[in-house]
Amino acid sequence: MSYLQLDGIIKRFGSFTALDEVSLSVQQGSIHALLGENGAGKTTLMNILYGFYQADHGSLQLAGKPLNVASPRQALDAGVGMIHQHFMLVDNLSVLENVILGLPGGLRLKLAEHRRRLLELCERVEFTIDPDAVIAHLPIGTRQQVEILKALYRDVDLLILDEPSSVLGPGEIDAFLRMLNRLKAMGKTMLFITHKLDEVFQVCDRVTVMRQGRVVGNVEIGDTTPAKVSRLMVGRELAPPPQRVGNAPGRQVLQLERLSALNDRGIQALHQVSLEIRAGEVLGIAGVDGNGQAELAECIAGLRAPSSGDIRVCNESVLEHDVATRRTRNKIGYVPEDRHSTGLILDFSLWENAMLRDSRRAPFSIRGLLRRAAAFARTEDWCARYDVRMHSIQQKIRFLSGGNQQKLIFAREVECNPDLLVVMQPCKGLDVGAIEALQRTVMEQRAKGKAVLYISTELDEVLAVSDRIGVMCAGHLTGVLERANANAERIALLMTSTVATGASL
Amino acid sequence: MNTLLRAVYGLRMLWAVLAAFLVGSGLILATGHNPLRAYAALFEGAFFDYYGLADTLVKMCPMLLAGLAVIIPMRCGLFNVGAEGQIYIGALASAAVALYLPEIHWLPHLLLCLVAGMLGGGLWALVPGYLRACRGINEVIVTLLMNYVGINVVSYFVSGPMMQPGAPYPYSPEIPAGLQLPLLLGDADTHAGVLIALALCLVLFLVLRYTTLGFSMNAVGKNPQAARYAGMSIKRHLMLSMVVGGSVAGLAGAIEVLGVKYRLYHLFSPGYGYDGIVVAFMSGLNPLLASVSAFFLAGLSTGAQFMQREIGLDVTVIDALRGLIVIFVAAGLAWKYVVPPKAVRQAARANPTALTGELR
Secondary structure, eight states: OOEEEEEEEEEEEEEEEEEEEEEEEEEOOEEEEEOOOSSSSSHHHHHHHTTTTOSSSSEEEEETOOOOOHHHHHHTTEEEEEHHHSSSTTTTTTHHHHHTOOOOOOOOHHHHHHHHHHHHHHHTTTOOOOTTGGGSSSOOOHHHHHHHHHHHTTOEEEEEEEEEEGGGGGGHHHHHHHHHHHHHHHHHHHEEEESOHHHHHHHHHHEEETTTTTTEEEEGGGGGGGHHHHHHHHOSOOOOOOOOOOOOOOOOEEEEEEEEEEESSSSSSEEEEEEEEEETTEEEEEEESSSSSSHHHHHHHHOOOOSSSEEEETEEEEOOHHHHHHHSSOEEEOOOOOIIIOOOOOOTTHHHHGGGGGGSTTTTTTEEEEOOHHHHHHHHHHHHHHHOOOOOOTSSSSSSOHHHHHHHHHHHHHHHHEEEEEEEETTTTHHHHHHHHHHHHHHHHHHHHHHHEOOOOHHHHOOOHSEEEEEEETEEEEEEEEEOOOHHHHHHHHHHHSSSSOOEO | OHHHHHHHHHHHHHHHHHHHHHHHHHHHHTTTSHHHHHHHHIIIIIIHHHHHHHHHHHHHHHHHHHHHHHHHHHHHHOOOOOOHHHHHHHHHHHHHOOOOOOOOHHHHHHHHHHHHHHHHHHHHHHHHHHHHHHHHOHHHHHHHHHHHHHHHHHHHHHHHHOOOHHHOOSSOOOGGGGSSOBBTTSSSOTTHHHHHHHHHHHHHHHHHBBHHHHHHHHHHHOOOOHHHHHHOOOHHHHHHHHHHHHHHHHHHHHHIIIIIIOOTTTTSSSHHHHHHHHHHHHHTTTTTHHHHHHHHOOOOOOHHHHHHHHOOOOHHHHHHHHHHHHHHHHHHGGGGGGOHHHHHHHHHHTTTTHHHTTTO
């Protein structure tokens, strides 16, 4: 019997269709995987189930009854619980307090009774958690268990798990998967959002694959293979390699040796990544968001200290160098992922942003004094040559479109004449024209003999500019393919395997 | 239309002050006096009377320096509520050098006194600066609490080791006449410290606007993450801005001792450090405009006394008026954030999935 039934769900944001006639059927007591690339619509669908959004069309049924949720509270009442990727816990409260936070039940707290019931529940699901431990002192894996306890304590029967394994370390993942099986044995139904195929094939019963807001596949795990599923996920034949000037790669510019690093939460995000880029070569890095790409770029730019390994630029180790030295001496240009929070100061004018990274050097300043006239002239020149559309260089950059903001960042990072250009997610949220202009800039740099590291979650983009394509998954560089050998199937497999094959196919 | 709106917006601090006066006239009416006469007495006394103006300038000096002590760290995004304590410690250090350093020529001695004041205030501010930059402890709380420590440290010294023998009240011996700041206006007590404060104002304006240091301070204040990406050291900027701010407040304390009181008194500052916060916000963190707002606020204090003498209105009305000014100035600041950034709306329209991402 189908426990959760979605029929023809449509959700639009303005002219953008996030979900297009999505139908989904989940059996009671099963673990159902929902797979897809970034922007495939997984999270939007879950947000509809959990009452954050309303569907424009379509029907939802839970246990045979229509499900109408206008808020997460109503979803909980209906028996739907969600485990968010980023935990919704109050760090300085205890486990017990977090679990009962927001429960209805009048003014009396009845802590003793809640503690008894919570301990009973822990016993049933085989969690060993001290109800009085403060969240801030618990490891990440245990915090996730608290999130799950919160849902179970409210008697939910359907658990939505949004990329639950992305926050866990390798040891914790096994324990987590075992726990899913225990919950299944208790008769709970789980909807498991992920992009890691091996986890899907370990615990799930059925898998639904989404792509660009549509369901493109719905199969029993027993009837399929990881290769088939990953092809469904990427789902397109690759565009033929663009015509490019064949220039033989030159000297080695960037060399990473077994580079490892932690992310902001202290979990290992990079595992012994080794790669090299030569002059006149673009190395693309593909992979689903959050698999160590940001940490990789930050390590190279000097914004994050690696935990082990070495970074060499033109045969010189840069580990001891700070951000400014890496820019001026090692000639690393860096276009960061988030132009609003890192790449630009939105309240600064165009010319101030143009000189942001070189304010201490000529021509922008001499002996500590700003040279405004030179900065103005430089900015005007860049805006003209990189086609930054603006009213005035005195204008705050906040008021430019994303594409024009990004063009100015590119101008700044390219005009400092780098040997190595690191570009992270440059085309996120941009229109086709801007994307084309930025990729042209990258190709010009390649032609000039620069080494480029081009990181993006958009496969098309990576394929359009790269000479070689590296793929990252769960912090491993799972493989590096020559452009000519790259096909959707191979890349998708590398994108979803958490074991480094180290293959240079 | 647009330029008109911008002009109106640019003058919002003026509107805030006018609004405060308007509400204040209601208060004066309630006490049974004529608000117009009261305000006339206030302004005449504060700005058009020879001795009144001299007194306004004397009060302006510490308010202005305290204002600068708030503005400098604020440019780096730090809120220094501790100018009051820094004033006290600066005054203590300056008085100690004036009283206990063996006699040397007056000019180097006087300069040493001023430098000691700056060092005192600067070191006092280094504590919250270090705690914030290296330990992430909120600077508002630390600076605020250190005010009480600073005030009481001075009280301890002037009622103990530094107390004038036989004095009826906790104060130190008088500092030698040679170390007292020269007076500017004949028999009125306007001292050379006013010129120091105004000069510092100008220097600070130029530094913030025309040097790489000013540029990077602003960058750190507006967006620390981008400043780090730009290769600037956040920690160094945070600590430096606190220390420089604290030393300017310390200078205010030194000038109070050397130019006004000629002794170190217990509880000598009537809250100049807190006035500095109002000065800073009224000026929109612009050092040049800070001199205007400090002059105006000092005038209110001076004028209040004239008003009381002439029409018998209690000075507490002026305290209420100052409170109203703070409220309206703060309300005026809130306006900035109501204007919806167009770029954000456009981005939201162009890329609705960005919104779904935020909700996860």
